[in-house]
Amino acid sequence: MNRPSHIYPVALALLAVLLLAGCSGGVHATTWTTLLLHDGTLYVADLEQVRALDAETGQEVWAFPAKPDLSQYGPFYTVTRLNDELLMVTSYESTGGIFSARYRGVLRALSLNGGQLAWPQPFIADGEFVAPGAAGDGIFVIGNSNGNIYGLRIEDGTLVWQYTARSRVWATPLILSDTVYVASLDHHLYALDLQTGALRWLFRAGGAMADRPLFLNDTLYIGSFDHNLYALRPADGTEVWRFTGANWFWGTPAGGGDRLYAADVNGNVYALDAATGQEIWRSRVQGTVRLGPALSPDGKRLLVASENGALFGLDTADGFVLWQQPGQGQLGAMVIGGEQVYVTRINAPQRVQAFYVENGRPVWSYPPQQ
Amino acid sequence: MWDLLILNPMVNLLLLFYRLLGHQTVLAITALTLVVRLVTLPLTLKQQQSARRMQELQPELIKLQKKYANDKEALAREQMKLYREAGINPLGGCLPLLIQLPLLYGLWQTIMRTLAASPLELVRLSQNIYSFIPGLASLIPLQSRFLWMDLGQPDPYYVLPILVVVTSWLSQKILTPPSMDPRSAAMNRQMLIMMPLMFGFFSISFASGLSIYFIISNLVTLLQYFVTPKPQPVPAGAAEAPKEPERPKEAERPKERVRPPRTARRKRGRR
Secondary structure, X not given: OOHHHHHHHHHHHHHHHHHHOOOOOOOOOOOOOOEEEEOOEEXXXXXXXXXXXXXXXXXXXXXXXXXXXXXXXXXXXXXXXXOOOEEEEEEEEEOOOOOOOOEEEEEEEEEOOOOOEOOOOOEEEEEOOOOXXXXXXXXXXXXXXXXXXXXXXXXXXXXXXXXXXXXXXXXXXXEEOOEEEEEOOOOEEEEEEOOOXXXXXXXXXXXOOOOOOEEEOOEEEEEOOOOEEXXXXXXXXXXXXXXXXXXXXXXXXXXXXXXXXXXXXOOEEEEEEOOOOOEEEEEEOOOOOOOOOEEOOOOOEEEEEOOOOOEEEEEOOOOOEEEEEOOOOEEEEEEEEOOEEEEEEEOOOOOEEEEEOOOOOEEEEEOOOO | OHHHHHHHHHHHHHHHHHHHOOXXXXXHHHHHHHHHHHHOHHHHHHHHHHHHHHHHOHHHHHHHHHHOOOOHHHHHHHHHHHHHHHOOOOOOOHHHHXXXXXXXXXXXXXXXXXXXXXXXXXXXXXXOOOOOOOOOHHXXXXXXXXXXXXXXXXXXXXXXXXXXXXXXXXXXXHHOOOOOOHHHHHHHHHHHHHHHHHHHHHHHHOOHHHHHHHHHHHHHHHHHHHHOOOOOOOOOOOOOOOOOOOOOOHHHOOOOOOOOOHHHHHHHHXX
């Protein structure tokens, strides 16, 4: 009669293990998902699958793999367009059993038209590929959580060069001509030779840098966790000016004409003079802002996404919040195409959504809302 | 409220330790663990003493269980009487544990968040750092390389998980005195196996920095056990028990019989 009481500690221990290990089903995302827009099609790394969606309607064109199979592929986090035929997708896959704890970053090239595997073998590396890479002049460049920056040949995925930073690389590289600029959490922005990976110069900020620099008016602009936004000369990394915000600058600033727009993680949105760093206006949105703002093609609207899932439309003239669209789950990426803005979400039933830039009205969702 | 009262102070304290201890994450985790253990020391001592006293009452409790096997009400009444007479609260061991749990959970969360192995964790950390302490934000991310490990990732060679299991087992073993009640003894045996395995599983699954915390915490428990004085056993019914009779004075004591030397005994035997 007393025996069943002995199983209570065992049951409690197992329950605790399950709860704390997060074995509650579904994909346990470690980072955000991204998307890109090309020729009327959205390509989305949507955890279980990479999907091509019609940008007008949200209809699925193809998916890789055809059926979700997390034991073999994924979760998928990023997509990069390599050229007019190929797409690069990254995933973070376990190479062992439940007790192995050995996860590796995997790069696969897929055809843009149909999503078939294009390389004979995937490129596998220790460490997670957090951000999309960049492609230029036959080379694909991407950094990972182990601090490695890889230069791969686009046509077959062979490694051309490798550069190791002192800490994690969570930023998408920026390729300008024959130089690739990569920011690292080790407080450095590296300028590397695109073909060889040789270091040209490095710039040290006061804090980590987690996203790609913006190139505007022959200047690089990049935010740092030291609360500063830096303007640098691309040729040698010389600092032109710096602007100090209220907290970390994580996302890439947006820019148009002579203006620069940036948001810190406290939700402060700044409009600055791109040439001098002088503040023009300052606005505020609710929530933590990690993603860089996006500027509409006409330059009239600035879209800001917060980690609580809300999307805000600001007037670029004065920073007034014209509309806000609440949403579920964290926003992963935001791309403006014409009159619409497309976003990805994690931890939400609707993974991809389209809204009108002008007023924030929803256009479609994927998967479609019931 | 949780962040304000527990998480933020701990995160910032960890970052301060990190800065003071030469950007050594393991040392910072160790220092923070020691501080939290020091803060909770009065509670853990009370908990240990309560557990020990409960254990000393086991024989009496078993007697009561046998005596009132068919009368649960009487058993409960007599048990409470026994606890009252011994001057202990049967829940006295739980309360300190309950008070400590938020702090220990906060410590766990602090380590996971500051190591921030994933971007999602790092972005949350941005809201935990005090902006009025200059330079803390620049410490992010913490130096995560330690020996062969990335402290933000599980140990690939399972050295830390094994150490976690061994130290958890040892601390569990010394904190669980032998029980005379077969049911409690069986439960203790189960816990002695399950708890270390559970911590070992966490160690395999989560950041190595958390394993460092487990190991330091277990070592502190062991150290605490061996250096703190053991409480004197309180006999059941001590409150009403008559005082021990005083030892008679030297002059009144009967003289001890002096044993004759061996040679004399032999001689007596021969006679």
